[in-house]
Amino acid sequence: MILTVLDDSPAALDVLAFAQSLGQPVEAVTFGGGDPDDLAKRGVSTLHRITSDELADYAPAASGEALLRLIEQVRPDGVLAVSSDRVTEAMAHAATLARLPLATNCVEVTTGDPWLLTRVRGGGMLLEEAELTADVALLTIAQGVSGEIGAGPVASCEVREFTPELTATQARVVERTSRGSGMTLATAPVIVSGGRGVGSADGYAVLEELAKRLGGVVGCSRVATNNGWRPHSDQVGLTGTKVTPELYLACGISGATQHWVGCMDSKVIMAVNTDPEAPLVRRANYAVIGDVHEVLPAIVKEIDSRSKT
Amino acid sequence: MEVLVCVKRVPAPGAKVPLTDDQTEIDTRYLGHTIGPHEECAVEEAVRIVKAHGGSATVLAVGPAAADEQLRYAIAMGADRGVLVDVGDAELDPEATAAAISHAVGDTRYDLVLFGTESADASHYQVGIRVASALGVPIVGGIKGLELDTAVDDGAVSLRREVADGVEVYRLPLPAAAAVKEGLNLPRYPSMPGRLKAKKARIDVVPYTPEPGGLRKVRLRQPNDDREEAIVLGHGADAAPAVVDVLTQIGVIA
Numbered sequence: 378m379i380l381t382v383l384d385d386s387p388a389a390l391d392v393l394a395f396a397q398s399l400g401q402p403v404e405a406v407t408f409g410g411g412d413p414d415d416l417a418k419r420g421v422s423t424l425h426r427i428t429s430d431e432l433a434d435y436a437p438a439a440s441g442e443a444l445l446r447l448i449e450q451v452r453p454d455g456v457l458a459v460s461s462d463r464v465t466e467a468m469a470h471a472a473t474l475a476r477l478p479l480a481t482n483c484v485e486v487t488t489g490d491p492w493l494l495t496r497v498r499g500g501g502m503l504l505e506e507a508e509l510t511a512d513v514a515l516l517t518i519a520q521g522v523s524g525e526i527g528a529g530p531v532a533s534c535e536v537r538e539f540t541p542e543l544t545a546t547q548a549r550v551v552e553r554t555s556r557g558s559g560m561t562l563a564t565a566p567v568i569v570s571g572g573r574g575v576g577s578a579d580g581y582a583v584l585e586e587l588a589k590r591l592g593g594v595v596g597c598s599r600v601a602t603n604n605g606w607r608p609h610s611d612q613v614g615l616t617g618t619k620v621t622p623e624l625y626l627a628c629g630i631s632g633a634t635q636h637w638v639g640c641m642d643s644k645v646i647m648a649v650n651t652d653p654e655a656p657l658v659r660r661a662n663y664a665v666i667g668d669v670h671e672v673l674p675a676i677v678k679e680i681d682s683r684s685k686t
Numbered sequence: 687m688e689v690l691v692c693v694k695r696v697p698a699p700g701a702k703v704p705l706t707d708d709q710t711e712i713d714t715r716y717l718g719h720t721i722g723p724h725e726e727c728a729v730e731e732a733v734r735i736v737k738a739h740g741g742s743a744t745v746l747a748v749g750p751a752a753a754d755e756q757l758r759y760a761i762a763m764g765a766d767r768g769v770l771v772d773v774g775d776a777e778l779d780p781e782a783t784a785a786a787i788s789h790a791v792g793d794t795r796y797d798l799v800l801f802g803t804e805s806a807d808a809s810h811y812q813v814g815i816r817v818a819s820a821l822g823v824p825i826v827g828g829i830k831g832l833e834l835d836t837a838v839d840d841g842a843v844s845l846r847r848e849v850a851d852g853v854e855v856y857r858l859p860l861p862a863a864a865a866v867k868e869g870l871n872l873p874r875y876p877s878m879p880g881r882l883k884a885k886k887a888r889i890d891v892v893p894y895t896p897e898p899g900g901l902r903k904v905r906l907r908q909p910n911d912d913r914e915e916a917i918v919l920g921h922g923a924d925a926a927p928a929v930v931d932v933l934t935q936i937g938v939i940a
C-alpha cells in the first residue's frame with residue numbers, strides 16, 4: 378500500500394494520481410481537511426486524518442512525529458508526499474525520527490527493492506537518478522508531475538481520525554499574521570524583471586511603469602538584490618521565488634541557470650538585452666536586442682499612444 | 687552566545703551545467719565554487735549575533751579539503767574559526783552528511799546552530815533537521831527573521847518565516863537550531879582586513895569516514911530543454927510596436 382500525504386493545494390491531486398499510477402492500493406493522509414467524497418471519486422477508500430488541536434501551533438517537528446506514528450500503525454510500503462515547504466519539513470522530521478532515508482522532489486518513481494527514483498536538484502538545474510533502500514520508502518513528489526488515476530471510483534471513502542500523543546513540542550508558534558491581498562511574484566500574471574543591465578535602483582522606475590500598464594509586478598535577479606537595488610522578495614530564481622506568469626519580461630538579465638530555473642515555466646518569456654548571445658535571449662520566446670533604457674520607455678510610450686486612440 | 691554555522695561548498699555554474707564523463711558530478715574544472723546563498727545569510731546572521739551579544743561564531747563544512755576556501759570566505763566575513771570535516775571528494779547523502787556534522791560537533795555546546803534550508807546543488811531539505819535531532823535541539827526551517835531574547839533564563843530565539851498565507855513566528859528555548867533562507871539579511875562582502883585575517887586563520891580539520899545512508903545517487907542528467915530559438919522582434923526603440931503587438935496578441939494588454 379502507498380500512503381499519500383496531501384494538503385489542500387491543487388498539486389495534491391497530481392501527487393495522488395501519480396501515486397495511483399504506480400499500481401498499488403493508495404490511501405491518503407491529511408493534517409486535518411481532505412474531502413472524502415472527492416477522494417472516493419478518485420478511487421481512494423481510506424482517508425487518515427491527523428487531528429490534534431495543537432498541531433498547527435507547533436513546529437513541523439510535531440507534524441513529523443504525528444505522521445511517523447501513523448506510518449508505524451498503517452505500515453505502508455511507501456509514502457509519497459506533496460512537496461510544499463511545510464509537508465517536506467514534516468517528512469524530514471518523520472524520516473529523522475524513524476532513522477530512514479528521505480528522497481525529496483521526485484519526478485519519476487519505480488517501486489521495488491531498491492526503489493528507483495529520479496529527483497530534481499537545484500530547483501530544476503539537473504535531474505538525479507537514485508536508488509532508495511529502506512523499510513518504508515519516504516518520498517516527496519515535485520510539482521508538475523502527473524499520472525493516470527489507476528483506480529476507478531469507489532462507493533465511499535472512510536475517514537479515520539488519528540490523534541497521536543505529541544512530544545516534539547518545544548518550538549511553538551507565538552504569532553501569526555496573514556498576507557494582505559496584494560499581488561505577489563508568485564501570483565502576478567505579468568512580471569517585468571530587471572538584472573544588472575538596469576544599472577541602478579532608480580533604473581527600475583521604467584520597469585515599474587511598464588508593470589503597472591500590464592497589470593503585473595517587478596521582479597529582479599540576484600545581482601539586483603545583492604547590490605541593494607531591490608528587496609530579496611523581488612528575486613526570481615533558485616534561492617528567490619519560482620514564478621509561472623503568463624509573461625516574464627527579462628530586462629538586462631543574462632540567464633544564469635540559477636535564474637533560469639526560477640522563470641523557465643513562465644508561459645511566454647521575452648528578453649530585452651544588449652547582447653544577442655545572452656543565454657536568456659536564446660532561450661526566450663521573443664527577444665529585443667537593445668538597451669533597457671531605450672527599449673522600455675519606447676514600449677511604455679507605444680502602449681500609451683495606442684490606448685488613447 | 688556560541689553560534690555554529692554549517693555551510694556547503696557548491697559549484698557556481700553559468701548558463702550551462704556541464705557533467706563529468708561518468709555523469710555522476712558537475713564538471714567543475716572550469717567553474718568557481720561558492721557557499722550556498724542560504725548559508726551565506728546564516729554566516730552573516732551569526733556574525734551580527736556575536737557582535738551584538740558577544741561569544742563566537744564557528745563555521746563548519748563537510749566536504750573535500752578544498753572546502754577550506756569557503757570556510758576562509760566565511761571567516762573573512764567575520765566568523766571566528768573554521769572546522770572542515772574532510773570526507774573526500776564524493777558527494778554524501780543527507781544521512782551521512784548529518785552524521786558527519788554531528789560527529790564533528792561532539793560534546794561542544796552551541797547556543798544556536800544555523801543551516802541553510804536546503805543546499806543549492808543537491809536540494810535534499812533535511813540535513814539541518816537530522817543534525818538538530820542528533821543534538822537534541824528544536825529546529826524550524828525557511829527562516830527569514832531571527833531575534834534573540836537573552837533576558838529570559840537560558841535565552842530564547844524568535845524565528846520568523848513566510849508561509850502560504852502569511853507569516854509565522856516561532857519561539858524556541860536555547861539551545862536551538864534554525865534553517866535559514868536567503869533574504870534573512872544582506873550578506874556583507876569581506877573587508878580587506880577580514881581577508882587578511884582569514885588567510886592566517888586556523889582551520890581545524892576533522893577526518894571522517896562516512897557510512898552511506900539509504901539514498902544512493904546513480905547518475906545525473908540534464909533536463910530536456912526543447913525550446914526553440916527566440917523570435918527577435920527588433921533592435922532598440924524601433925522594436926516597440928512589434929513588442930506591443932505581441933503583448934496584445936498574448937492577452938496581457940486589453
Ligand SMILES: Cc1cc2nc3c(=O)[nH]c(=O)nc-3n(C[C@H](O)[C@H](O)[C@H](O)COP(=O)(O)OP(=O)(O)OC[C@H]3O[C@@H](n4cnc5c(N)ncnc54)[C@H](O)[C@@H]3O)c2cc1C
Pocket residue numbers: 571572573574575597598599600601612613614615616617618628629630631632633634635636639649650651652655667668669670696697698699700720722723806
Ligand atoms: C548557488 C547560487 C544560487 C543563485 N541563485 C540565484 C537566484 O535565485 N536568482 C538569480 O537571479 N541569480 C541567482 N544566482 C546568481 C546567478 O548565477 C547570476 O549571477 C545572476 O543571475 C546574474 O544576474 P544578472 O543576469 O542580472 O547579471 P549578469 O549575469 O551580469 O547579466 C547582465 C545582463 O545584462 C545585459 N545588459 C547590460 N547592460 C544592459 C543594458 N543597458 N540594457 C540591456 N541589457 C544589458 C548584459 O548583456 C547581460 O546579459 C545564484 C548563484 C549561485 C551560485
